[in-house]
Amino acid sequence: MRDVAIIGIGQTKYGEHWKRSLRDLAVEAGLKAVEDANIYAKEIDAIFGGNMAAGTVIGQDHLATIIADFAGLAEHNVPAVKVEAACGSGGAALHMGFMAVASGLYDMVLVGGVEKMTDVPGEHMTDALASAADREWEVTFGATFPSLGAMMARRHMYEYGTTREQLAMFPVVAHENASKNPMAQLRNRITVEKVLNAPVIADPLTLLDCSPITDGAAAVVLAPMEVARKYTDTPVKISASVATTDYISIHSRPSITTVKANVEAGRKAYRMAGVGPGDIDFVELHDAFSIISLIALEDLGFVEKGQGGKFAEEGQIALGGKLPVNPSGGLKAKGHPVGATGVGQVVETVIQLRGEAGERQVDGAKRALTHNVGGTASSVFVHILEVV
Amino acid sequence: MRDVAIIGIGQTKYGEHWKRSLRDLAVEAGLKAVEDANIYAKEIDAIFGGNMAAGTVIGQDHLATIIADFAGLAEHNVPAVKVEAACGSGGAALHMGFMAVASGLYDMVLVGGVEKMTDVPGEHMTDALASAADREWEVTFGATFPSLGAMMARRHMYEYGTTREQLAMFPVVAHENASKNPMAQLRNRITVEKVLNAPVIADPLTLLDCSPITDGAAAVVLAPMEVARKYTDTPVKISASVATTDYISIHSRPSITTVKANVEAGRKAYRMAGVGPGDIDFVELHDAFSIISLIALEDLGFVEKGQGGKFAEEGQIALGGKLPVNPSGGLKAKGHPVGATGVGQVVETVIQLRGEAGERQVDGAKRALTHNVGGTASSVFVHILEVV
Numbered sequence: 162m163r164d165v166a167i168i169g170i171g172q173t174k175y176g177e178h179w180k181r182s183l184r185d186l187a188v189e190a191g192l193k194a195v196e197d198a199n200i201y202a203k204e205i206d207a208i209f210g211g212n213m214a215a216g217t218v219i220g221q222d223h224l225a226t227i228i229a230d231f232a233g234l235a236e237h238n239v240p241a242v243k244v245e246a247a248c249g250s251g252g253a254a255l256h257m258g259f260m261a262v263a264s265g266l267y268d269m270v271l272v273g274g275v276e277k278m279t280d281v282p283g284e285h286m287t288d289a290l291a292s293a294a295d296r297e298w299e300v301t302f303g304a305t306f307p308s309l310g311a312m313m314a315r316r317h318m319y320e321y322g323t324t325r326e327q328l329a330m331f332p333v334v335a336h337e338n339a340s341k342n343p344m345a346q347l348r349n350r351i352t353v354e355k356v357l358n359a360p361v362i363a364d365p366l367t368l369l370d371c372s373p374i375t376d377g378a379a380a381v382v383l384a385p386m387e388v389a390r391k392y393t394d395t396p397v398k399i400s401a402s403v404a405t406t407d408y409i410s411i412h413s414r415p416s417i418t419t420v421k422a423n424v425e426a427g428r429k430a431y432r433m434a435g436v437g438p439g440d441i442d443f444v445e446l447h448d449a450f451s452i453i454s455l456i457a458l459e460d461l462g463f464v465e466k467g468q469g470g471k472f473a474e475e476g477q478i479a480l481g482g483k484l485p486v487n488p489s490g491g492l493k494a495k496g497h498p499v500g501a502t503g504v505g506q507v508v509e510t511v512i513q514l515r516g517e518a519g520e521r522q523v524d525g526a527k528r529a530l531t532h533n534v535g536g537t538a539s540s541v542f543v544h545i546l547e548v549v
Numbered sequence: 550m551r552d553v554a555i556i557g558i559g560q561t562k563y564g565e566h567w568k569r570s571l572r573d574l575a576v577e578a579g580l581k582a583v584e585d586a587n588i589y590a591k592e593i594d595a596i597f598g599g600n601m602a603a604g605t606v607i608g609q610d611h612l613a614t615i616i617a618d619f620a621g622l623a624e625h626n627v628p629a630v631k632v633e634a635a636c637g638s639g640g641a642a643l644h645m646g647f648m649a650v651a652s653g654l655y656d657m658v659l660v661g662g663v664e665k666m667t668d669v670p671g672e673h674m675t676d677a678l679a680s681a682a683d684r685e686w687e688v689t690f691g692a693t694f695p696s697l698g699a700m701m702a703r704r705h706m707y708e709y710g711t712t713r714e715q716l717a718m719f720p721v722v723a724h725e726n727a728s729k730n731p732m733a734q735l736r737n738r739i740t741v742e743k744v745l746n747a748p749v750i751a752d753p754l755t756l757l758d759c760s761p762i763t764d765g766a767a768a769v770v771l772a773p774m775e776v777a778r779k780y781t782d783t784p785v786k787i788s789a790s791v792a793t794t795d796y797i798s799i800h801s802r803p804s805i806t807t808v809k810a811n812v813e814a815g816r817k818a819y820r821m822a823g824v825g826p827g828d829i830d831f832v833e834l835h836d837a838f839s840i841i842s843l844i845a846l847e848d849l850g851f852v853e854k855g856q857g858g859k860f861a862e863e864g865q866i867a868l869g870g871k872l873p874v875n876p877s878g879g880l881k882a883k884g885h886p887v888g889a890t891g892v893g894q895v896v897e898t899v900i901q902l903r904g905e906a907g908e909r910q911v912d913g914a915k916r917a918l919t920h921n922v923g924g925t926a927s928s929v930f931v932h933i934l935e936v937v
Binding site: 162182207213214216217219220221222223224225226227229230234235238239240241242243244245246247253256257259260261263264265266288289291292293294295296297300402403404405406407408409410413421422425426535536539540 | 550570595601602604605607608609610611612613614615617618622623626627628629630631632633634635641644645647648649651652653654676677679680681682683684685688790791792793794795796797798801809810813814923924927928
């Protein structure tokens with residue numbers, strides 16, 4: 162396998178883009194990444210695009226081809242394929258892009274992710290998102306992702322003494338970091354009290370434990386490591402790209418306070434990169450709900466099982482802490498355009514590893530891990546990125 | 550890149566499966582492929598699944614993970630990702646699986662495709678299929694795939710003198726071949742007269758120029774060529790795996806009687822496999838409409854541009870002709886479960902190359918080409934398979 166590097170990044174602002182179409186957002190992010198890579202768009206050999214819900218929400222399938230066409234690449238017949246793993250679609254697309262370059266089949270690959278979520282009424286979008294759970298065995302009986310997350314949170318509190326206040330630290334830190342990220346959707350600072358007193362969505366989770374509805378797109382350009390320095394002085398190596406799955410429904414799992422797909426993805430990623438959790442300088446975790454990132458922090462070996470709440474309470478997940486979590490603002494505050502999220506995490510990671518994150522810079526960051534999931538971590542995509 | 554072989558195949562009967570669910574069909578095909586490969590399901594390292602419309606039609610995204618779970622693989626945390634390129638989704642999934650094994654990242658890979666199209670009223674399915682065209686610039690203005698195909702056919706008749714009768718030979722041969730395929734949906738023989746006198750769908754295309762609505766699934770197991778003979782005496786090598794795209798809308802193209810994405814996919818595939826069109830013993834072409842396969846036959850270099858109709862009229866596309874087209878019965882008569890089609894073409898090809906096709910066997914077939922497209926060949930996936 163060839164080593165794979167990221168040589169270009171691009172993203173739109175995350176937020177509510179009422180006047181723009183999905184394809185418009187995707188092309189903006191893609192062309193920014195191409196420009197950042199110092200190449201021409203026609204040098205792209207293949208495109209892998211993450212998206213979850215365009216078929217359901219805007220009636221548009223065949224999405225990667227549509228976007229390639231609108232980016233001006235139809236003339237060059239550039240291969241383009243959409244990849245879907247619910248909210249993990251972006252991570253899945255990166256995994257495809259990694260294979261594409263590692264295999265030697267393609268040299269210059271654009272990996273993108275996009276979602277346009279504000280084009281339909283909220284209840285339509287909620288139903289589209291619910292299609293990441295089992296329609297026949299969960300959704301039909303009333304399960305929603307906040308309610309599934311709430312059960313995981315309640316059980317974690319019962320088993321490990323995790324407190325409501327500890328959970329609240331995840332969104333508090335996310336909003337603090339997003340306040341320093343001009344591309345983020347929710348840039349207001351919040352407090353633990355605000356989280357606790359926000360409207361309850363599914364007890365014990367409140368509105369401020371939940372990521373928002375977001376429009377946005379993100380993209381990266383991959384190239385073989387051996388040629389990466391021709392294009393950039395700061396190539397970022399993908400030293401691990403790992404995918405796993407788990408039981409789709411939490412009712413099938415032996416435990417709901419740990420996700421084996423997280424544990425296995427971490428284990429494989431560390432082995433592939435030849436490092437351990439202690440070698441990671443910061444993480445971008447999939448905090449669709451605060452409990453999901455807390456559990457991931459434990460499952461990925463950064464703290465012992467049950468100690469995630471305490472670690473957060475001590476401030477260790479904040480910038481300057483032992484392991485900064487989501488310097489971008491995370492899904493919670495940077496925003497969660499579902500198909501784009503996994504790619505957006507990687508864009509933030511590259512910005513950090515290049516040392517270009519300004520106010521939210523993680524000092525001396527050399528290696529980071531991204532964790533992007535579909536459903537209640539029924540699909541998990543973990544990448545380890547490093548400057549070399 | 551490692552050489553990649555197909556060591557196992559499986560498929561459901563194509564047709565109307567009123568009593569069965571999408572996941573049920575997918576698992577049947579997958580487990581048949583696993584059994585055919587003489588392995589245990591838990592030996593599968595990754596799954597790539599082609600599907601177009603489950604999100605729209607049955608409200609189920611996150612599809613590959615759902616199916617992996619229902620196949621009993623959640624316990625083993627097997628990576629599973631859905632791949633979408635409209636009616637080319639199956640070919641796209643095979644392209645991913647090829648990269649996965651070629652790269653060395655995965656050894657044993659299951660590639661599947663599935664579609665359940667009879668669960669919703671016809672007009673709902675027609676709209677879901679229309680999402681493979683440009684919703685904003687084609688579908689909104691009334692374009693449908695039969696009407697787009699009809700324009701391509703009319704222009705081909707005008708430019709090259711192709712006759713209505715010549716076009717009809719494609720469905721006539723497809724039904725003849727399907728009559729010999731127990732897994733096919735439409736096994737009745739038809740005549741040129743029947744095609745011409747069938748209800749007009751979009752002039753000049755009649756009902757019998759159009760592929761049906763189909764439920765079905767297909768799967769193959771891939772492994773590195775170097776170990777393939779441990780599992781089977783008849784490994785089939787994937788000697789080319791190529792993807793291209795074109796302008797999504799035919800109104801953007803310089804010509805509508807040739808598809809550059811076809812031409813480029815063929816050219817790249819022949820180069821990758823080190824062969825030419827004359828070295829191909831039979832083809833499985835994407836005959837969603839008779840004109841689509843006629844144009845592909847020319848674009849892929851099997852006959853000169855404009856000569857496809859004459860070639861068909863002379864009987865050269867039938868079993869025993871110079872280049873048998875769609876011994877399976879093709880999309881027209883074997884059926885067209887859109888996300889499964891590209892994989893099903895490969896299943897038929899392996900059956901033929903193993904010499905196990907019975908009455909519809911192409912004598913002495915050693916090498917074949919499969920051609921699977923999305924939309925009006927806006928995405929094209931070409932594979933060359935051979936016995937070695």
